[in-house]
């Protein structure tokens with residue numbers, strides 16, 4: 538299959554919608570990372586997503602919607618907290634896990650009775666969903682690779698495996714959405730992201746919990762080593778211990794590279810292109826305090842098996 542990269546335009550978005558409606562997955566930009574989308578009511582297209590990414594079948598997908606009403610249609614028994622959070626943070630980088638409507642194929646949530654839902658804020662993503670309907674979309678990387686934050690990253694992984702990549706330039710945020718589980722009695726933070734735990738607690742006026750590692754509510758995707766480059770990632774807490782030829786620092790000096798949420802995955806991919814053996818990451822107190830960034834760094838640095846989402 539030939540893979541085309543199309544700059545964003547009304548025509549390109551309409552063409553992408555057409556492919557989606559024909560059951561063909563397409564890649565589209567969001568404010569977090571690029572997504573590999575398929576319409577949720579076509580089980581064959583969902584199966585294709587898992588095979589294109591080589592994604593383990595037991596790792597559920599996030600459904601992307603263009604309105605709160607659409608989120609209500611694909612879920613049921615939404616708690617009051619859902620509306621409060623959606624009204625405050627949507628469109629934006631917050632995925633909310635609710636009970637899944639029977640209308641939605643179980644395949645999407647890997648057989649779980651719940652469904653992760655988010656409304657992205659990228660205008661092209663919203664337009665595509667309005668034209669083609671809700672889209673199940675994991676990050677558009679091959680399993681085991683860092684999430685893609687530009688069209689060329691996607692091309693590097695999925696060339697020959699997808700028909701169309703909509704090119705919206707560099708993603709504004711650069712790491713994946715916060716995932717919050719509201720399907721239990723108590724809210725659980727399954728994956729930290731740009732919407733912080735504090736911001737969510739301020740809206741809910743309630744503490745949210747982090748699931749224990751062996752808990753059944755622990756996000757299925759979290760058991761895989763992901764967000765990881767091929768190079769060994771070492772977290773360095775004292776500047777004088779930095780020694781690799783490839784250094785990521787929040788305050789780079791000459792020869793070092795900038796460590797930021799927005800460029801983390803791009804730097805991981807750059808290290809792999811250069812074939813470096815190790816990446817030293819300077820974890821300053823400010824970096825260590827950034828829950829979303831530290832989560833990705835810890836996962837990239839600890840070897841807990843090789844499978845990814």
Ligand code: TXA
Nearest residue numbers: 569571572597598651652653675676713714756757758
């Ligand atoms: O920012 C994002 O969320 C991006 C863009 C494309 O929207 N998408 C993304 O999808 O990161 P993915 O598939 O790479 O990660 C989805 C995460 C996984 O950790 C998965 O286990 C978790 O969400 N997840 C999905 N459905 C779930 C569910 N029903 N219950 C618990 N966790 C779920």
Ligand code: MG
Nearest residue numbers: 675676684846
């Ligand atoms: Mg992913």
